[in-house]
Amino acid sequence: MHIIKSWFWPGVITVALLTALAMWFLTDPIDRELTDAANNALDTGNPWASAEIDGRDLVLKGIAPSEEALAEALKIVSATRGVRVVDNQATLLSLAVPFSFAVTKSDEGILLSGNVPYGDARARILAAAERAMPGIEILDEMAVARGAPPGFFDLVDFALVQAAQLTNGEVEISGETYNIRGTAANSNGYDSLNAALHTALPGNGKPGEVKLEVPASASNN
Structure with a gap:
C-alpha cells in the first residue's frame, strides 16, 4: 500500500493540472470565436452595440438609439450559435422632452x-x-x-x-x-x-x- 500511495496522489494532481490547462487553452479560442460571431452579426445594422463572451454567456453593451434597435440587437446575439445566456447591459439613448x-x-x-x-x-x-x-x-x-x-x-x-x-x-x-x-x-x-x-x-x-x-x-x- 505504501508503494501505491507514493505514486497515486502525484499522478492525480498531474492529471488535474493537465486537464485544467487544456480547458483554459480551449476555452479562450471558443470565447474569441463566439465574440467574433456575435460582433460580426451586430456590425451590419447596429454599430452602437458590442458583445463580450464569458464562457458561453454573452454580455451586450452599448447605447441603443431606440427601443427597436435594442430589441433587434438582443435578437441577433441571442441567435448566435453556442451562446447560452445573454446579459443585457446596454442602455437607451437619453430621451429629450421636449426635443x-x-x-x-x-x-x-x-x-x-x-x-x-x-x-x-x-x-x-x-x-x-x-x-x-x-x-x-x-x-x-x-x-x-x-x-x-x-x-x-x-x-x-x-x-x-x-x-x-x-x-x-x-x-x-x-x-x-x-x-x-x-x-x-x-x-x-x-x-x-x-x-x-x-x-x-x-x-x-x-x-x-x-x-x-x-x-x-x-x-x-
Whole structure:
C-alpha cells in the first residue's frame, strides 16, 4: 500500500493540472470565436452595440438609439450559435422632452445647439447650415438624443434659411413650436421673415414667440 500511495496522489494532481490547462487553452479560442460571431452579426445594422463572451454567456453593451434597435440587437446575439445566456447591459439613448434645437447667430458666427437625432443627422444639419450661411463659422454643440418629432428636419431647414436673414438673433424649435427672435438684415428681410411665418410652417411646426426687429438704419429711412 505504501508503494501505491507514493505514486497515486502525484499522478492525480498531474492529471488535474493537465486537464485544467487544456480547458483554459480551449476555452479562450471558443470565447474569441463566439465574440467574433456575435460582433460580426451586430456590425451590419447596429454599430452602437458590442458583445463580450464569458464562457458561453454573452454580455451586450452599448447605447441603443431606440427601443427597436435594442430589441433587434438582443435578437441577433441571442441567435448566435453556442451562446447560452445573454446579459443585457446596454442602455437607451437619453430621451429629450421636449426635443429642442436652436440656431444662434452673432458677430462671432453660428451656434447650433439643442438635440440632434442619432446617425447621420448631425452631418446633415451641418451641411444644411453651410448651404444656408456659407463662409460663416459654425460651432456645433448639439447633443444626440431620442424623441425627434416627425418633420424635424424640414423645420430645421426652414429655421436655418430664416436665421440666414438675421444679423443676430436666435431661431429655436421646441418640440413642434417655432420661436424666432432677432434683428433682420434689412427691411426686405424683415418682410420676408414675417411673410413666411404667416404661412403653414413645414414639419408640422406651430408658431410660438415671434420677436423681430428691423435694423436702425432701415427704420430711419
